[in-house]
Amino acid sequence: MKVYLDNNHKTMTDPQVLEVATPFWTEHYSSHDAVYQHAKDARVAYSQALEKIYASIHAPKESQIAITSGADESNTRLLNSIYLNKILTGQKNHIIISQRESRAMMEVIEQISAQGTHISILPIDSNGIVDVELLKSTITPKTALVSVSMVDRESGAVMPIDEMISICRDNGVPIHTDATQAMGKAHMDVQMLDVDYLTLSAEVIHGIPGTGVLYIKDTNDLPNLIQTTNNIAGVVALGKALEQAIDAEAFEMEDARELRDELEEAIREIDGHQILVPWTYRAPHTIMVGFDGIAGDMLLWELGKAGIYGYTEDGRELVDAMEIEPKYRHTLVGFALSRYTTKEEIDYTIAKLKEAVEKIRTDIKGESK
């Protein structure tokens, strides 16, 4: 049996997504902006796909959606644009970003910090979420942007984004959220949220990796942020993937949660474990856990032999950040389900996980004798 539980990093491309994209590689491959008739199919498909993308996050018509190559490009292009248009011009001098943002973002942050921009990094608390009170006290009249992901890619912690947006609103500070991990697992409405910038990516919603979205509420502030794309197949695939993500919302929020909870209950029966992020603060499809004395890599390797694929920490020290007992350092493994996950797969995973933990602990005891 093969059980893929690394869906926060990459997902299987849905066959239907591939099917709608293929004609735009092999037949209607012209630029959609070409004047000739041949481009008409591409043009129609492109605008229909864009409509689906707008609809998927309830983006108003007057807002802008930039098609990017994925979350990293959406996020870094926004940071660079804020830097060029707001900071270099002397209007602002400060960016607030959560400790848990991606490596690509942190690299840009380092660069612009080296150029003299003031950066505040918001830490997470023992529940894995950003402290809202701390945000309040960190904002200054010179803050150009606050950027916090909606859901932590590893721990699955759901950030208090509503409150953070409202604080930013009160202080007149633009706020960006990377919603890559939340899309399809929570209802997404940029108007209800009233967020300024929002990022999405195809690669974790069963799309074709290589496209993403940067939603921009008002482009007046940041010119040159929108570029046109020639990647018609990619945009068509993204539209379909987002449509499917919306259709599968109920499944992800209820059925996937039930399966995840089944796995979670079984984990709670294993001695010496530490589950990250309380149930109530966590996205429905994710669980991250450490088992006392068992290196995460070793456990993942053992599970991999049984065809079960989870993930380990990306080297960013969740244990320290969340003030968990130091003995759980390097033990963390994560499991992220998707709408393709079945009960059979979870039952199998539970059995194999228990076996693996027991086997490794017995092996270690044997070695230490």
Place this chain on the structure above:
Amino acid sequence: MKVYLDNNHKTMTDPQVLEVATPFWTEHYSSHDAVYQHAKDARVAYSQALEKIYASIHAPKESQIAITSGADESNTRLLNSIYLNKILTGQKNHIIISQRESRAMMEVIEQISAQGTHISILPIDSNGIVDVELLKSTITPKTALVSVSMVDRESGAVMPIDEMISICRDNGVPIHTDATQAMGKAHMDVQMLDVDYLTLSAEVIHGIPGTGVLYIKDTNDLPNLIQTTNNIAGVVALGKALEQAIDAEAFEMEDARELRDELEEAIREIDGHQILVPWTYRAPHTIMVGFDGIAGDMLLWELGKAGIYGYTEDGRELVDAMEIEPKYRHTLVGFALSRYTTKEEIDYTIAKLKEAVEKIRTDIKGESK
């Protein structure tokens, strides 16, 4: 009959390219950097594809290849990195770029020009190529980068890149060339060229649009330019497309040229025309021409009705730049062949082109009576 002659803008995806990519969407979709066994196929395919990409341009092992989402990202990421690392740090203050670079690049140039960077735009001459002597006199000790495309996307003019590189070498100035339009139509060897940065894109070599390359001779100078990509299918497809482009080099340089020349001879028989760029300065698969009194859009529309798809000017005033008679303004149309172009298609195009020019001229005469 359908005759697609817009291959400098986008190309049909080769069925074999699609075939090698598909399993990495539907089966081996894990991140290639995941620790578990499931990622092994992705990892092996990724590194094999990277080897093909290095081999396609004879990149030495110690050089770096960044996978991007296409030429625009390669080019703008380089410009931004030069700006951050060389100009903002005060080491340099000047960029030289040709008049014929892409809109995406020119937007970045405008931004960094607005921030105080000195920009020199190299014009093209009546042959459509950049003046080498002018480059010499424009370089200063504070020049951070020279950027000139290898082949003009519209006119097909082949720039004197060897001489330009040698001038840059003599002056210790880094040089970048966007080789997107040259790849597969000329032998590409970054070591022989001795270029510092080079751009490629999948979308004009029958690949899957959405990936590109930025070759970097020495990364010491520009840290943070390399990002890893998760888009395994894209990288695999790019490797295959580049391999095929090399295999088809002889065809593109000889057979496509013969077909283009056949079209060119037929065009020369039509009264009142202006072919852009002398034959010797032009890439083998391209011809751009204006017919006296005929708007380019109108001709393209007429040809489109017969199933023939060329291109018009991208609004960047080649006629003025190349000092062509003003009556040819807005008349330009281009035809770019590919390895899929057949003799039947070109014969058909010649017949329909003659008909269309005659028909439009007769219609115009009729109207003006």
